[in-house]
Amino acid sequence: MDNGQECSNGLSSTACDVGAVPAEEIAAICQTFGNDKHRMLDILRAVQDRYHCISPSTMDRVAAETGLTRIQVEGVASFYSFLSLTPKGRVTIRLCDDIVDRYAGLAEVAAAFEEVLDIRMGETSADRAFSLEYTPCIGMCDQAPAAMINDVVLTRLTADTARALAEVLKAGRTPDHLISERFAELTPHERATRMVDNNIRHAGEVLLGPVPEDAGLDKAAAMMPSLIIAAIEESGLRGCGGAGFTTGHKWRFAAAERAEKRFILCNADEGEPGTFKDRVLLTERPHLLIEGMTIAARAVGANEGILYLRGEYVYLRELLEQVLEDRRRRGLLGKSIHGIRNFDFDVRLQLGAGAYICGEEGALISSCEGLPGEPKTRPPFPVNRGYLGHPTVVNNVETFCQAARILDRGADWFHAMGTEGSHGTKLFSICGDCLNPGIYELPYGHTLREVLEMAGGQDAAAVQVGGPSGTMIARDSFHRKLTFDDLATGGAIIVFNGERNILEIVEYYMSFFVHESCGYCTPCRVGNVFLQKAIGKFRKGLANPEDIDYLKELSGTIIETSRCGLGMTSPNPILSTLQNFPLVYSAVTKPNKDGIRDTFDIQSAIDGARKIAKRRSYIFDRDFTQ
């Protein structure tokens, strides 16, 4: 590639050329991760953190050090939204652009930052001090509007606080100072809780109530692995990430596979807008989580584990590293755990870099392998061939925590809670238009109305259960039960009152899926854009009754022909509102009498040519000279 081409694709720039990043420093970063291509995400994250840019020459260098080609490195660097091929500011301010944040006053906060920093959203200041951008839900919907400033999270922003924060940053203070003047003296847990409130509104018996330390692991250590799996199966525990697969079966399949190595992966990539339960578990129950992973390792015979933490939760990194270190020191991780020969297990923390799709287990595995976070074709399933081709158990944070509790208290205790088919308790993260947004640990089987009353959301006119990929339901369905068989959810319950515009919410969710589609399957990559445009037509009042059929038909195609869960659920905001709020759509459609499309705007279509030709249109513009 010659220089001219490099400039033309916008990747090369004087601001982040090789002069600024000495090759030996890049080599040193690669060396930190053993020049291992599977640690590509860590390498690129480190480069991004230090130089705020991944330049073409850097990618060449990284490729050479890890034995990959430049395009493979670029494939990763360009996939994740927290990695940047163009120079970013030393301080990057990411405002959470969730619908809940928008309703909580995001626009004013954004305007305040723009005003003080004198840059627009999406821009980087000329002196490369600040970048200002939007990012999808960062899991702080219970304290919106929220922002990430480098690794620091700030919540409950207003225009005034935003202005004040921006002034402090402009005065040259580091983002830590926004939390505390004595940030360095705080423990990781104190830092996390100073930044973000847990908002635990209702503690249940299993997870958020009193939990004896490592009681589950103590019992599991004395049990045959097959009995651990049997106990989990008997408890009826199902995955808490959303899909609800029976956890015991998953472990059994992984254990049954003939293999030399097995892996335990924890999915802490809760990217579903409105979900923030794992955030609270990671803050308050990190030991329980690692305990659960260790038990899973014992059960299936794994020696290595990965805790995949979403990039937005980077503020929990220190806390989790400390927990892992602490457990290693106490012999709860590492060689011969509990003095049992061959019970070796250790966990590494893998940070994501801003990609919703990595919550899909195949994509999560790809991401851990140092690849772009694209889902894998199934079968083979991860339990058969997952991380680097080895049998892999991927479970949600909450699932591991519950597994640890089941081992402590017994399968019957857990099985007795909840309803048939949905046993135990579940963390619900409730946010939006309610008085008490936060975390509620409740047994399965409560009706939505009961839960809304607890959260002070009696005014709700619409509730999005399970996030954008779940269901939007109306008042007439609030009697439905929160179970796997009725209203399944990974935890998110987003409450909207009667003043909210359903179509605006739907359009936002579609734009979210457009942004987060990995682009592998055409129906998802292109189809979601078409759906978003079609919803735009409804919002502008330009839709015909036939457009409703179009929405249904296109949605069906996307669901049927996409490879992973994202495409299979992305039309849900549209389909569930069409079903539950049909009048919202029919109220804004009007039949087209003359067959001429209102959506085609001739004036905007010829505007460019009018300027180039410097004359009016003789067909569509009136002649004012006469």
Added chain:
Amino acid sequence: MSELPKARIATVSLAGCFGCHMAILDIDERLIDLMQLVDVDRSPLTDKKRFTTRCDIGIIEGGCCNEENVHVLHDFRRNCDVLIALGQCAIMGGLPAMRNAIMHSDAPLRECLEEAYITGKYIRNTTHNVPNDPALPLLLDDVYPCSEVVEIDYQIPGCAPGGDIIFDTLSKLLTGKFRGFEREMIKFD
């Protein structure tokens, strides 16, 4: 059959290459049968420039790349009961729509015109100007398929569609027997 009043057909070529109209002629001697059923009104085939009467069927070749295309298409929609998009350009924008791919530019249309008339490697344009005669219709920002500008009732795929599929579809439409295409007719590989 001959006692029935004849159906009236109009055709036009918008942003197309006229290949689809050539394909209409590929109906060959069956044209004589077809002419038993129809009269051709406004069409390049008759050289009638205006609608003399309301038509039953309008056949559109090509998409919309300039304002005149839009104007004519509106005219067809208003004057025809049924509109058929004939061929890939009318249905999807086709080859002309390749200019829609100039996306990462602040002024894609200007870039397109400059490459076509001034900067292109094989251009011999002694005036070094983009043609701008007042008689030239203004170009649209993109090339649009017909269905984005007006409602289209039927689409006959192909580039160009074969004489058989055109004849078959028209005669079935005229006799009210059209129930969609046979799979073999629209299978191109």
